[in-house]
Amino acid sequence: MxxxxxxxxxxxxxxxxxxxxxxxxxxxxxxxxxxxxxxxxxxxxxxxxxxxxxxxxxxxxxxxxxxxxxxxxxxxxxxxxxxxxxxxxxxxxxxxxxxxxxxxxxxxxxxxxxxxxxxxxxxxxxxxxxxxxxxxxxxxxxxxxxxxxxxxxxxxxxxxxxxxxxxxxxxxxxxxxxxxxxxxxxxxxxxxxxxxxxxxxxxxxxxxxxxxxxxxxxxxxxxxxxxxxxxxxxxDVAGPGAGTVLEVKEEKGFGTTLDVVLYDGTVRADETIVVGGMNEPIVTDVRALLKPRPLAEIRTEDRFEKVDSIAAAAGVKIAAPNLDEAMAGAPVRVVRDREIEDVIEEVQAELAEVEVSTQEEGIVVKADTLGSLEAIVSTLEEEEIPVMRAEVGDVAPRDIRFATTADEPKHRTILAFNVDVLADAADEAEQRDIRLFDSDVIYQLIEEYEEYVDEMERAQQQTVLDNITRPARFRILEDHVFRQNDPAVVGVEIMSGTVRNNSFVAKFEANEPKRVGTLKGIQEQGDDVDEARAGSRVSVAIDGPTVGR
CATH class of the missing domain: 3.40.50.300 (P-loop containing nucleotide triphosphate hydrolases)
Structure with missing residues (x-):
């Protein structure tokens, strides 16, 4: 051995x-x-x-x-x-x-x-x-x-x-x-x-x-x-510490600190640690390890007491320089007697394990931690909602600009989970017509987005239906030719379908339609209308033919 x-x-x-x-x-x-x-x-x-x-x-x-x-x-x-x-x-x-x-x-x-x-x-x-x-x-x-x-x-x-x-x-x-x-x-x-x-x-x-x-x-x-x-x-209680960031917090007198749950090994004051960051792993030195004071001493001004070292499993606050870019949910590793590069690689590998797959086209997702980001993206995948960008952090103007690059209107959307929307980002979203959904409940966030998409699709369908011209049949009523041409004005009964302004008018001869003119106006009981449905009796102006010959 x-x-x-x-x-x-x-x-x-x-x-x-x-x-x-x-x-x-x-x-x-x-x-x-x-x-x-x-x-x-x-x-x-x-x-x-x-x-x-x-x-x-x-x-x-x-x-x-x-x-x-x-x-x-x-x-x-x-x-x-x-x-x-x-x-x-x-x-x-x-x-x-x-x-x-x-x-x-x-x-x-x-x-x-x-x-x-x-x-x-x-x-x-x-x-x-x-x-x-x-x-x-x-x-x-x-x-x-x-x-x-x-x-x-x-x-x-x-x-x-x-x-x-x-x-x-x-x-x-x-x-x-x-x-x-x-x-x-x-x-x-x-x-x-x-x-x-x-x-x-x-x-x-x-x-x-x-x-x-x-x-x-x-x-x-x-x-x-x-x-x-x-x-x-x-x-290995004496081995180099390994933990996970629970929260990144500003603390008076210490600047940006990490609340960490340590699940392996030991961390000591003054040791070099590697922490998962927004863009790349952060290498820094522990300035202070802090624990809460016992309840009996809670009245003292300092809420924390410094300790020289702490072993797993434990919750500890780490004060160190350059922690602004640290992410909640990211790994923390003590370097100790290992090569810094190896530890950086270990942290990168763990960050890469956070399965957030993105596509060329889709929505933007922002979340407060890596874990919640992973949970949301996995739920969106189940719902077959594509994600173009998924990141930890507050919604900033650059996220809005990114969302505008989506091709489909329903994807010009940002889902924000448990994060703030910066004021200038909210203004830009309004100007650029980007929809923002924010909630601290995953299912609620996704439900609201799905309702929005359903509503949008219904509106689009209605627009399409409104623009489809379906054939309509009408007959000219006897003794209801008010003007023979330029345009011809006649009384008609709509037999089927819907007659609309600016539609082409065709006459059937031997079952073959022959275009004779264009509908230029519809009046119902003296009022101008855009359309008339089956069963209505209205007067219409038809440009083109001469009626009554």
Whole structure:
């Protein structure tokens, strides 16, 4: 065994699994996260739970205290759970690592009364695409009519204590939800009935309000991670750090900083790092590594404390020069004892993995992060909507100018996801007749665009129909020749079709049409009109023939 091998073996350790929380708006993602944080802060001694940048670490001993009899700490060697603080699939798509989702496991929060909503479906699709294992938190069980809450109790305990009526009402809501999961292609059941979590989704009834079921959520997450992901959690803790940018932020006293989730190795102050940038990878030196101050010290003016180094898995703020072009969702790599060029190549290769294929003709897409850009473009592909340009960043005048180069009017459009439209860009869009759609919900953005295209196509069809001249038949009424020629003015009855001004008039002789003139005017009850339909009696002026000979 070489020295390197020995070194690697000695520094390998198990990192904390990274957990993301997804779900439809108002279904209780943030409340559930707050409850997990709150109950763990109360249950554990002060400081047992550590606040990271953009994440909360819940150590195993705290999980075990909250879960009570449900968890025996001796059954686990993973250090705990690291929850990403910004809930929602928007942040989930941001967090990519080496071509997959950075989160090791996810909680899909569904309101047990509402069931699947559009963003639930969107979240499920994102979980499918990234092949991320997940559990379902069936939230708001405390709103079941007749429910008698037991604060912070495991769900089976509180369920058994309810009346038959409350249990029956909850059961029907839960089985409806399990049916919806089945329709989405997932075999699911209440978690205590699931034998094999690799083939089935565990549903955990929970209340973010009362804390009922929260012990179960932590238990199931811990159990799944320990049983199915332990090998993936093995990292070389002393190796060069690898992470993903969660957010690029201006911070007073530090300039542009990166909020990073570190999932491998260690990063130290003063080390050289390579970060994915808008145009090319950025090579820079870490000026400061920052962590939030413990809650007890939050009153101090400095919100952050400096640390010398930090190991995965962790959330950390990195202050360094030249970060203005850094992108959310981009990789961060510590160079350490490697060639800078090799690390730059590694970052470029990972950026190239973001599958955003563009075409010669199509719409322009702008998004806040690489991950969301990838998610939108992949959804547009499914809807067969071509994309000509897809970039991270706010909508700027150059995007408007680019959109004007599209050949088809319906493609002279920009979809903006979770980004700002700069004022001068908005003005230019109006001048150049470029349509802007902006939203922070992918399905809404695409739905609005599709409605716009449908409307545009309907209007185009109507224009075409309006301009098509269909043959119309009319007969001259007896004793209704008001003028014989220059032009002839006669009373007619329209037999079929629609007679329009400036149409050619033909007379049928032996079934052969013979052109005799042009319709130059139509009057109905003394008023000039542009057209007359079948069944109408009108007077018409015909240029060309002499009537009555």
């Amino acid at each position: 070489s020295d390197t091998d020995t070194h690697e073996t000695e520094t390998r350790s198990l990192r904390t699994p990274i957990v993301a929380v997804l779900g439809h708006v108002d279904h209780g993602k943030t409340s559930l996260l707050d409850k997990i944080r709150g109950s763990t802060v109360i249950e554990g001694e002060a400081g047992a739970i550590t606040q990271h940048i953009g994440a909360t670490a819940v150590p195993l001993d705290v999980v075990s205290k909250v879960a009570g009899k449900l968890v025996n700490p001796d059954d686990f060697d993973l250090p705990g759970l690291l929850f990403i603080d910004t809930p929602g699939h928007h942040s989930f798509t941001t967090l990519r690592s080496r071509g997959g989702a950075l989160a090791d496991i996810a909680i899909l929060v569904v309101d047990v009364n509402d069931g699947f909503q559009p963003q639930t479906v969107e979240a499920i699709n994102i979980l499918k695409q990234s092949q991320t294992p997940f559990i379902v938190a069936a939230n708001k069980i405390d709103t079941t009519p007749g429910w008698n809450p037991e604060m912070d109790a495991p769900v089976q305990q509180t369920y058994e204590a309810q009346s038959d009526r409350a249990r029956s009402t909850l059961d029907s809501s839960l089985y409806e939800l399990i049916g919806e999961l089945s329709d989405a292609g997932f075999s699911a059941d209440l978690y205590w009935r699931v034998q094999n979590f690799q083939n089935n989704i565990g549903v955990v009834p929970v209340s973010a309000e009362t804390g009922e079921g929260v012990p179960d959520v932590l238990t199931v997450l811990m159990g799944l991670a320990q049983r199915y992901m332990r090998e993936d959690m093995e990292i």
